[in-house]
Amino acid sequence: MFTVCNDSHNFILLGFSDQPQLETILFVIILISYLLTILGNTVIILVSCLDSKLHTPMYFFLTNLSFLDLCLTTSIVPQLLWNLKGPAKTITSTGCAIQLYVSLSLGSTECVLLTIMAFDRYVAVCRPLNYTSVMHPSFCKSLAGIAWLCGIGNSLIQGTITLQLPRCGHRLVHNFLCEVPVMVNLACFDIHANEVQLFVATLVLLLLPMALILVSYGFIVQAVTKIKSFQAWRKVLGTCGSHLLVVSLFFGTSSATYIQPKRFYGHRQGEFLTLFYTVVTPTLNPLIYTLRNKDVKGALRRVLKIEQNS
Template sequence: MVGNTVIILISSIDPKLKTPMYFFLTHLSLVDLCFTTSVVPQLLWNLRGPAKTITFLGCVVQFFISLLMGGAECVLLMVMAFDRYAAVCKPLHYTTVMSPRVCKALAAVAWLCGIGNSLIHSTLTLRLPRCGHQRVYNFFCEVPSMMKLACVDVHALEIQVFVASLVLLCLPLALIVMSYGLIVRAVVRIKSAQAWRKVLGTCGSHLMVVVIFYGTALVVYGQPNSSFAHTHGKFIALFYTVVTPTLNPLIYTLRNKEVKGALRRLFYRDTGS
């Protein structure tokens, strides 16, 4: 929470961070904050004792928010990859391609995709008859765990979730790979070690976040009725709901000179005042 809040603050108040990259990073940090606060408080409360319970309303809220934030993060990471492509491959037209109006529109698309993803899955999953089944085999309410509570055949729903997950996960991931493929091709043509270092410095943090987020999400949602996902799902879910939002600000701040510079300016300004 502290790490993501700091990124939101410094990106909002530091003039040198008023760029598209940090605009999208602010939205990513907001997604991580909402994702974490919808899951972790209940998790910590349930660790107090043997009675690990959640109200139905609380489960619905968790379900809706986690799907919304997960969908928004998928699209945001794709948008950030496009931003890096424009910065590296179209530097002369960058301010036109990534104008403030375009950035706001892309961010709005990410949030709308998250809302749409959440509404579709929530409507399909929460309407399933549970026949008294109330034990969720996970530490929070998500699609695979909630489908297990159903007392009817959910094979058709599993296929629908699988197809929707392919669209929301694989399509953005494919566009991310395409963006970085074009970036690599542009840098190879330059044949400059300095250019390689600049690209790694610019894109390395984003690539690390993409690998962590998509790697774990694909294990859970990328296979219909996966026995591995059902057996180890709670541990994988713990990773992308708690560990990844914690690592994101560390990855961006530790590998980014601009963020560290903004933190120093903020610190010295506060101590000087």
């Protein structure tokens, strides 16, 4: 059993409370995953900044992605670990609002950033002679800024609309975090208009980016089939393969969460999907980019060698 706080301003994050035997296992797994997320993404950020050979558009965006993943997991995991370790499952209304705004903003930003990274790979493979002129530093910074503005804007709009819904005292959140779909379900009146608004936002920030990424990779596949050099072909598949794998993991689970019917929000399957794209994916991203990327591994060796020499 979990402890219910009498403060009417608190929400109760039910999460995995109906399976207490699972909570201890999840606590250990999520704690390890969180520590690996911090370590892996911090390493990528430091290596990309310290090694001059990685001062390229691809690694500029990768640094942004790593920073996003660090912030996203930090906005969710500490509260999740706190709720898993004991009977108290509450979160204050202020804490819930902050978590909703921050996680939604970072998740939305990541959707746009992954699309921009697909565009970067398209230009690199399909327009190699124009790559330097197209993806110059000021343009890359502008694209990254657009990604952050889109994320923050979506969060302010969706988050504010969701939090203003009348809940009539409903405080039981059928998830381990305050997320738009489950918070909408706490409303005590017809939420059809809100479901339409959520669908439109999902269409713009999830399905549209997915479509643009698929189009980009369609052109990339066409270009790759014309490459005669095996080494060049292998390098293209190496860098694009890493990004495509990250895209599949993030968009696959997040879209399954946001486009599923209302009646499935908060069900066990939904909770594990949310756990995957908010906790597991940020842990896997650094591994995918380092294990499959010779440039990052080479830069890491050079940075470590410099540190040892100094």
